Structures are given as C-alpha cells and as structure tokens.
Amino acid sequence: MSPSISESETGRKSKLKEFLDEDICEDILLESELLLLSFATGIQDAAAWPDYMCFASNQTGNTLFLAIGVAGLTHDAYSFPNIGVSLSLFVAGGLVMGQLGNYFGVRRRLWLLISNLIQTALVFCALIIQYSWPIKRDGSAAMAVIACLAFSSGAQVAMSRSLKVTEITTAMATAAFIDVVIDPSLANIRNRLRNRRVLFLVMLTAGCFVGAFAQREAEKLRLQNWGLAVGLEELDLSDEHNHLLDDTKTNAAVKDLLLAIEAVCRGEEKVYANQAAGKEKQSSKDHLLPRHGPRDSKREKLRWAFGAKAKRVAQIEKFTSLVQNLHDLVPINNIRPGKSRSSIFDRRNDLKYESYNCDEIRRDIHIWLLHASTSPSELYEILVERRIEGTCDWVLDRPWFLGWTSSTFPDEKAKILWVNGSAGFGKSIICAWITHELLSKLKPLGYFFISSDFESRRDPFIAIRSWLSQLLRNPTVFALVHEAWANNFEQKAT
Known part of the structure; x- marks a missing residue:
C-alpha cells in the first residue's frame, strides 16, 4: 500500500471521528427529527392502549390510572401490572440513558446515534415478541412488550429533553397546550417557539389518530381472517369449520361476541352521524363490519375526529377485546372438520349466554347501569x-x-300481588x-x-x-x- 493511500484512509477516519465527536446544532433538521418522533409516539400509545390497557409514553395517564386502580374505583378497567411495568421501565430508561448521555455528551453525535439505535432495537424487540406469541392483555409476553416500549420511550424523552429543545418534548402535550396560549408573542407572524409547540401538538395528535385508525383496521382484518380460518362464512358454518363451533356453549358465546362487535360497529357510525350535522348515516344493520359514513369535507372530518376522540378510543379498545375473545374461544390453530353446514343464528332462541369471555363486558355494563358498587x-x-x-x-x-x-291468570286483569x-x-x-x-x-x-x-x-x-x-x-x-x-x-x- 502506498503512503498516499494510507494517508488518505487515515484522513477519512480522522474526519469521521471528528464528525461523530461533534455536538449537533439546533437547526430545522433536528426539529424535523423530533417532530417525527412525536408522530411515532402518538402511533405507539394509540396502538398500545387497546392491546395492553396502558400507555408506553403517556406516564401522566398511567400514574392517574394506577392511583384510581389502587383506590378500587375502576373494577379492573385497566391492567395495573402493565401500568406498573410501563411506569417503572419508563423511569429506568430515562435514568440509564439520561445518565449515560451526561457521561458521553448529550449533544455528541456518536452518543445520539447509539441512543437512537438502542431505542429502535427495543421497538423491534417488542414487535418480534408481539408477533411471536398470541396477543394477550396480561402475562409475561405482554409485560415484555410494554417493558421494551416503555424503556425506549423513557430514553427518547431523556434524549429530547437533554437537547434543550423544550418546545418539542416528543411525548407530553399538557405543558405545550398551555405554553401556546400564554405565549406573549402568540399573534406574531414570526414566532419560532410558538411554531415548534403547535407543530409538536399537531404531529402528536395526528400520530394518535393514525395509530387508532390503523389499530381498528388491523382488528377488522384480524376478525375477517379468523372467520375464514375457523370456517365461518357470512355467519354460516362451512363444511370444514372448526369442530369447537359444534359445541352449544361455544356456539352461543361466538354468536354473542359477534352481536357485541356489531353493536360496537353501529355505535361507531353513530359517532360520525351525530357530529356531521345534516348528513345521512349509512345503515349497518345487515353488516357485521359497516363502512364509514358518507365522505365529507376535510374540515368536517377533522371536527368529527376531535369531538369523538374519547368515544373512538373506547370503541377501538372494546372492538380489540372482543376480537381477542373470539381468538381465545376458537383458536385458528385448532381446526378439525366439524358437522355439516348450519347457521349460527338459526338457533338464536335455543342458545343461552353462558360464555366466560363476556363476563368482563357484562361487568362493565352492570357498573354503568347501577352507578355504584352496591347493587339493589x-x-x-x-x-x-x-x-x-x-x-x-x-x-x-x-x-x-x-x-x-x-298460566291461566286472566290477561285483562292487573297481575299485582x-x-x-x-x-x-x-x-x-x-x-x-x-x-x-x-x-x-x-x-x-x-x-x-x-x-x-x-x-x-x-x-x-x-x-x-x-x-x-x-x-x-x-x-x-x-x-x-x-x-x-x-x-x-x-x-x-x-
């Protein structure tokens, strides 16, 4: 090797080392990266909540739900083990990665590269775990997924805070809302700090809705695939259906779960119909998975989305839970030929509601109806x-x-004792x-x-x-x- 080539390689290595050892500057590229992280955070929390009943990044919500649960006010409405894991691993992620950042240099390009690679690796680990085991709200697999996501989120927030771009926290929206409205230069045309906060809120909120709608569509596809796998075609059993559907109790439970899913889907349409004034709601009476309401202007759709946020999240959560109950009741990997083709709904009057899978839903409805823990x-x-x-x-x-x-008591008389x-x-x-x-x-x-x-x-x-x-x-x-x-x-x- 000639001296000139050796010197050239040495020079490139030296420049690379200098580049990685440099502190990054605060520019539009850094802002864009933090805004994209905010968008991803919204998607992550919107997708994690329906599956695991806890947030991976929103620790304000987790802390509140943990306190409410300890006080016994929620009747198992949230997964407290998952919330505990998320909260503790989020803090651990912030502690470990934050202190390492202090040691290596929080703005040093090499450290930021390593930190982001670790965060990305943890997200992929959660992805592998989630798709290697059946999705369960509780259990070791669920906690492992939450642990990976929460540690990664803690590291992400620690990184963003250390960069001193306080207007883009990538996770916490409460302070950003207030900072926007109390800004003394709110009405100024050129206001970089205000623009950062507004863009952060827009990206975080957009990520939440993208994640929620993606979760809903994924669950609909999962429901359709389940029906095909177990031999359920348009509410009829095919000749090669799952043998578990021949059991009367299982058949009844499946029917009731499908009725509940249909009710959730009908409620989903009503949310749109109530918000989009003057628009005719598309009927879903004859469809298990109804289509969306009529296409409207972007402004009306945005108003509908924000006005129905809480109801939409709860509907997606219930939809996810019901679809998972179907998978638990009739697993798609347990297929054996059953009896000849017959309709589930032909036996509606003879089937009784006896499935343990709907106990949680029924318990929530009991609480909603009676308003109190003590029943009359x-x-x-x-x-x-x-x-x-x-x-x-x-x-x-x-x-x-x-x-x-x-039974012979006269119908025309009041039957009062x-x-x-x-x-x-x-x-x-x-x-x-x-x-x-x-x-x-x-x-x-x-x-x-x-x-x-x-x-x-x-x-x-x-x-x-x-x-x-x-x-x-x-x-x-x-x-x-x-x-x-x-x-x-x-x-x-x-």
Missing part, C-alpha cells in the same frame, strides 16, 4: 339469608298465590322468598328490592336499570344494552 339486588340476598328455615313456605300453597302464578301487614311482620322476607321461588321456575325474571335507608330510593329509574342488568344474559337484551353503553359510556345511564 344485594338487599334481596340479605333478606333471603334472614329467613328462618321452614318459614314462608306456607305462602306458596295459598290459593291466591297459586292463582297469581297460574300486594303483601300487606304491619311493620316488622316479615313482609320483605316473604317477598324475597316468593322471588326466590319464581327465579327457580321463570326465565327471564327481574326483581327489585328497596328499603327506606337505600341511598338511591329517590331515583325511580334505578329499578329499570336494575332489571336490565339482571336480564343481560338474554342475547337480545345484551345486544341492545351493549349498543347503548358503547354509545354513552362517558355518561351515567339514565
């Missing part, structure tokens, strides 16, 4: 327990009771025992007990809500109430 039905259970063995049975043999419960007596004579216990007897013979049946010390005695509608909560095991009632809940979950049931 608990008073009935207390009264039944107070009954002394052998008492109250005499009521069941009386002619007036037998006539009242008879009035139990009258002085205070303390046991009327409430007799009524509770009559209810106990009727529950063993009549399905469906709703009841409501109230006492003078009951906190909601001034609300007559709680009786109707209580009856609905008791009838949720009926598929038709469940579908109707679930649709109302999906569209009005932010408000108390009335």
Whole structure:
C-alpha cells in the first residue's frame, strides 16, 4: 500500500471521528427529527392502549390510572401490572440513558446515534415478541412488550429533553397546550417557539389518530381472517369449520361476541352521524363490519375526529377485546372438520349466554347501569339469608298465590300481588322468598328490592336499570344494552 493511500484512509477516519465527536446544532433538521418522533409516539400509545390497557409514553395517564386502580374505583378497567411495568421501565430508561448521555455528551453525535439505535432495537424487540406469541392483555409476553416500549420511550424523552429543545418534548402535550396560549408573542407572524409547540401538538395528535385508525383496521382484518380460518362464512358454518363451533356453549358465546362487535360497529357510525350535522348515516344493520359514513369535507372530518376522540378510543379498545375473545374461544390453530353446514343464528332462541369471555363486558355494563358498587339486588340476598328455615313456605300453597302464578291468570286483569301487614311482620322476607321461588321456575325474571335507608330510593329509574342488568344474559337484551353503553359510556345511564 502506498503512503498516499494510507494517508488518505487515515484522513477519512480522522474526519469521521471528528464528525461523530461533534455536538449537533439546533437547526430545522433536528426539529424535523423530533417532530417525527412525536408522530411515532402518538402511533405507539394509540396502538398500545387497546392491546395492553396502558400507555408506553403517556406516564401522566398511567400514574392517574394506577392511583384510581389502587383506590378500587375502576373494577379492573385497566391492567395495573402493565401500568406498573410501563411506569417503572419508563423511569429506568430515562435514568440509564439520561445518565449515560451526561457521561458521553448529550449533544455528541456518536452518543445520539447509539441512543437512537438502542431505542429502535427495543421497538423491534417488542414487535418480534408481539408477533411471536398470541396477543394477550396480561402475562409475561405482554409485560415484555410494554417493558421494551416503555424503556425506549423513557430514553427518547431523556434524549429530547437533554437537547434543550423544550418546545418539542416528543411525548407530553399538557405543558405545550398551555405554553401556546400564554405565549406573549402568540399573534406574531414570526414566532419560532410558538411554531415548534403547535407543530409538536399537531404531529402528536395526528400520530394518535393514525395509530387508532390503523389499530381498528388491523382488528377488522384480524376478525375477517379468523372467520375464514375457523370456517365461518357470512355467519354460516362451512363444511370444514372448526369442530369447537359444534359445541352449544361455544356456539352461543361466538354468536354473542359477534352481536357485541356489531353493536360496537353501529355505535361507531353513530359517532360520525351525530357530529356531521345534516348528513345521512349509512345503515349497518345487515353488516357485521359497516363502512364509514358518507365522505365529507376535510374540515368536517377533522371536527368529527376531535369531538369523538374519547368515544373512538373506547370503541377501538372494546372492538380489540372482543376480537381477542373470539381468538381465545376458537383458536385458528385448532381446526378439525366439524358437522355439516348450519347457521349460527338459526338457533338464536335455543342458545343461552353462558360464555366466560363476556363476563368482563357484562361487568362493565352492570357498573354503568347501577352507578355504584352496591347493587339493589344485594338487599334481596340479605333478606333471603334472614329467613328462618321452614318459614314462608306456607305462602306458596295459598290459593291466591297459586292463582297469581297460574298460566291461566286472566290477561285483562292487573297481575299485582300486594303483601300487606304491619311493620316488622316479615313482609320483605316473604317477598324475597316468593322471588326466590319464581327465579327457580321463570326465565327471564327481574326483581327489585328497596328499603327506606337505600341511598338511591329517590331515583325511580334505578329499578329499570336494575332489571336490565339482571336480564343481560338474554342475547337480545345484551345486544341492545351493549349498543347503548358503547354509545354513552362517558355518561351515567339514565
């Protein structure tokens, strides 16, 4: 090798070393990179929440949900183990990478390159884990995904804060909103700091919506692929369907989950219809996965999107949960030929709602209907327990009771049984025992007990809500109430 070539290579290496050892400057390229990271953060959190019930970057939300959960106010509405992992790994990522940055130089180009490579590698690790194991809300695989994303997010925020571009945090929007509105130069045409904050908020919000809509479309595709894999074509079973669908209980559970998904999709259309005034909503009655509402102007679509943000996130979350329940109930890798072709919905009146997969949804609806942790039905259970063995049975043999419960009772007469007596004579216990007897013979049946010390005695509608909560095991009632809940979950049931 000639001396000139050797000197040339040495010179290139020296220039590369100098380039990597330099501190980066604050310019439009750095701003653009931080804005792209903000966009990616929005996508990541919007996609992580429906799958794992926690955020990877938004630790303000995680801290709030953790406190609410510890106080027992959410009834398992969030995944507290995942939130704990996310919060702790986010702090760990910021601590480790932040201190390493202080040691090597927070603006040093080589360190920033290494930091970004580590963050990217962690995101790809989360991707590999997520697609190597079935998506579960809890468990070691879920925690591993959250750990990778949260550590990467902590490192990302530590890096962006160390660069001193405080207007683009890449994750936290609360301060940016306030900083924009209190800016004394807000109305100035040339205001670089304001422009940074506004662009950051736009990119973060855009990422959230892109992630949410992508998650929804992915779940729809996942649902369609599941139907093809298990042999479910247009709500009919093919000749080579999954043998698990021949089981009555499994069949009933699948049917109810599909009804719930249809209700969520109908609610999705109503969000658009309520926001886009004067536009006719496209009917989804005959479609499992409805199309979007009519095409509108970009301004109206943007107004609709921002106005329905919370409802959209909850709908996507429920949609994701329901699709996962279908995969858990009838795995696509468990396919054996079943019986001959038959329709799931042909047996609607004969199937009972007995699937544990819908217990969580039903529990959420119970809470929404009753507004409180104490159900009026608990008073009935207390009264039944107070009954002394052998008492109250005499009521069941009386002619007036037998006539009242008879199927030949005249339809034109009011079917009311009035139990009258002085205070303390046991009327409430007799009524509770009559209810106990009727529950063993009549399905469906709703009841409501109230006492003078009951906190909601001034609300007559709680009786109707209580009856609905008791009838949720009926598929038709469940579908109707679930649709109302999906569209009005932010408000108390009335």
